[in-house]
Amino acid sequence: MTARQRADRRAGLAFVAPAVLVLAGLSLYPGLWVLWLSLQQRIPIFGIARFVGIDHYAFLASDPRMWNAVRVTLVFTVASVALELVLGLTAALALQRQRLGRRIAVALLLLAWALPSVVTAKLFEWLYHPSAGLVNVLLGGRTLNWLGDPGLALAGLIAADVWRTMPFVALLCYARLLTIPGEVYEAARVDGAGRLATLTSITLPLLRPVLLIALLFRTLDALRAFDLMFVLTGGGPAGTTETLTVYAYRSLFQTLQLGFGSAIGVVSFMLVMLVAAAYLGVLRRAGATA
Amino acid sequence: MKARARVWDVAVLLLLAVWAGPFFWQVRTSFTPDAELLATQRVLPASPTTIHYRAVAERSVMPRALGNSLAVAALTTLVALALGLPAAYAIARLPVPGKALLLLVIVASTAFPQIATVSPLYLLMRGLGLRDTWTALVLANTSFALPLLIWLLAGFIREVPIELEEAAFLDGAGRLGVLARVIVPLVAPGVASAALLTFLASWNEFLFAYTFTATEASRTVPVALALFPGVFEVPWGDIAAASILASLPPIIIVVGLQRWLVQGLTAGALKD
Numbered sequence: 001m002t003a004r005q006r007a008d009r010r011a012g013l014a015f016v017a018p019a020v021l022v023l024a025g026l027s028l029y030p031g032l033w034v035l036w037l038s039l040q041q042r043i044p045i046f047g048i049a050r051f052v053g054i055d056h057y058a059f060l061a062s063d064p065r066m067w068n069a070v071r072v073t074l075v076f077t078v079a080s081v082a083l084e085l086v087l088g089l090t091a092a093l094a095l096q097r098q099r100l101g102r103r104i105a106v107a108l109l110l111l112a113w114a115l116p117s118v119v120t121a122k123l124f125e126w127l128y129h130p131s132a133g134l135v136n137v138l139l140g141g142r143t144l145n146w147l148g149d150p151g152l153a154l155a156g157l158i159a160a161d162v163w164r165t166m167p168f169v170a171l172l173c174y175a176r177l178l179t180i181p182g183e184v185y186e187a188a189r190v191d192g193a194g195r196l197a198t199l200t201s202i203t204l205p206l207l208r209p210v211l212l213i214a215l216l217f218r219t220l221d222a223l224r225a226f227d228l229m230f231v232l233t234g235g236g237p238a239g240t241t242e243t244l245t246v247y248a249y250r251s252l253f254q255t256l257q258l259g260f261g262s263a264i265g266v267v268s269f270m271l272v273m274l275v276a277a278a279y280l281g282v283l284r285r286a287g288a289t290a
Numbered sequence: 291m292k293a294r295a296r297v298w299d300v301a302v303l304l305l306l307a308v309w310a311g312p313f314f315w316q317v318r319t320s321f322t323p324d325a326e327l328l329a330t331q332r333v334l335p336a337s338p339t340t341i342h343y344r345a346v347a348e349r350s351v352m353p354r355a356l357g358n359s360l361a362v363a364a365l366t367t368l369v370a371l372a373l374g375l376p377a378a379y380a381i382a383r384l385p386v387p388g389k390a391l392l393l394l395v396i397v398a399s400t401a402f403p404q405i406a407t408v409s410p411l412y413l414l415m416r417g418l419g420l421r422d423t424w425t426a427l428v429l430a431n432t433s434f435a436l437p438l439l440i441w442l443l444a445g446f447i448r449e450v451p452i453e454l455e456e457a458a459f460l461d462g463a464g465r466l467g468v469l470a471r472v473i474v475p476l477v478a479p480g481v482a483s484a485a486l487l488t489f490l491a492s493w494n495e496f497l498f499a500y501t502f503t504a505t506e507a508s509r510t511v512p513v514a515l516a517l518f519p520g521v522f523e524v525p526w527g528d529i530a531a532a533s534i535l536a537s538l539p540p541i542i543i544v545v546g547l548q549r550w551l552v553q554g555l556t557a558g559a560l561k562d
Binding site: 005007008009011012013014015016018019020022023026027028029030031033034037091094095097098099100101103104105106107108109110111112113114115116117118119121122123124126127129131132133134137163166171175220223224226227230231244245248249252253258261262265266268269272273276 | 295296298299302303305306307309310312313315316319327328330331372373374376377379380381384385386387392395396398399401402403404405406407408409410411412413414429430432433434436437440464465466490493494496497501511512513515516518526529530533536537540541543544545548551552
């Protein structure tokens with residue numbers, strides 16, 4: 001090992017050390033601590049702190065509220081991610097043919113994505129207002145109680161999430177479309193390929209890797225989503241929009257059961273990691289065959 | 291043919307404007323007097339007013355919250371850059387022991403749900419006496435912004451031709467000198483886009499801010515908006531004005547710094 005290599009090794013360690021220490025202290029350590037917390041009965045206001053083993057998990061396994069939260073989380077995730085991908089892809093394809101005003105188009109597209117999700121929640125709360133909300137007005141003066149009706153609230157929540165996150169998918173696809181050279185389309189035209197054939201045999205295959213990545217990012221985000229439902233519906237009405245994250249938060253900080261709430265947080269964590277691992281397996285196989 | 295292309299351009303712009311419609315409707319509401327709020331059949335209010343903005347500026351915690359949010363987002367961005375730039379450079383260029391494991395941890399931690407770490411972090415902040423301070427929020431926000439920042443910056447740094455660094459070494463510069471005087475100027479657009487994304491993420495963050503703050507001393511904009519008080523009925527006009535104010539920095543970033551932002555947003559996903 002030369003002096004230069006030794007110096008580089010030392011520099012490398014010194015350069016990553018501060019970031020690693022911060023991540024270890026603020027991500028890894030809490031990530032392990034939450035496992036420990038989830039094995040305890042911790043109710044600070046009564047001064048209760050004792051080890052209960054896997055009691056919380058055993059309770060959750062047969063807790064109807066828990067299974068409802070799992071179902072709501074999965075329905076929310078599948079529905080909003082599917083809609084986001086279809087609409088985002090459509091928007092990107094529409095933008096691809098755009099010649100004038102591209103900057104304005106992208107700004108309009110990104111607007112919904114850039115807003116804080118609490119702002120989105122307030123926007124939609126007003127749009128869904130039973131008597132003065134724009135949604136009911138546009139539906140011909142109905143008085144549907146979008147956020148108060150157990151049959152409508154989840155759909156209303158999903159619509160707000162799709163509004164907020166479709167632009168992210170659209171932008172990723174659009175950026176990929178811009179890198180496809182014009183000659184590819186020119187060649188397809190010379191070969192007599194129609195618009196539909198060009199789309200299905202050139203554009204979509206080229207977009208596949210980006211779509212898979214968008215799918216991964218969006219699915220993980222949807223599984224973890226919290227702000228929008230917490231502010232828009234608070235999990236209600238009758239628990240129809242209560243995701244795992246909202247159930248965890250309410251247990252942690254509204255009924256102040258730190259141990260029990262942590263156990264729900266751990267379940268949410270496991271779900272995210274499971275889905276991430278499954279996707280990475282699919283991505284790897286897709287990469288191997290592509 | 292030309293005319294058809296023009297029609298397409300206008301149609302796409304109109305559709306995107308409709309998509310952004312919920313925001314524009316909130317802008318309209320923020321200038322609508324209370325008496326007219328139910329008159330939804332008009333596109334614009336008959337007698338527009340700034341009364342809601344005055345109410346928010348003079349009688350709400352929003353001005354204070356805007357200051358808190360600006361400070362927390364700016365400090366988070368600075369701290370994350372100070373930690374992330376050297377780490378990204380080391381990952382891109384230097385022999386770090388256990389680099390593969392480190393990369394795995396960084397990627398995995400971008401997928402950590404905040405809801406899982408919020409309870410230990412809450413106990414940690416309370417134990418350190420940091421509840422209701424900017425410091426708690428800067429630390430917590432840095433923890434979730436840092437992995438993505440390192441990932442993005444390492445990608446940008448890898449693209450710098452290594453010969454440029456060699457020239458600086460021959461002039462006797464150390465690694466830190468190379469990073470500061472060669473790398474950072476060359477990847478400045480990348481640094482800017484990563485910094486903007488970090489600022490935006492911190493500005494929009496709600497869960498940690500809602501949990502670790504207790505008073506207006508540290509409450510950020512999303513928390514102030516979520517807790518916006520109504521006495522007898524919901525003050526829709528005031529809420530609309532407050533949410534427009536909360537949206538201004540993100541809008542400035544998206545409209546004014548679009549090129550840089552888009553570069554950062556797509557760099558991570560397209561280079562696989």
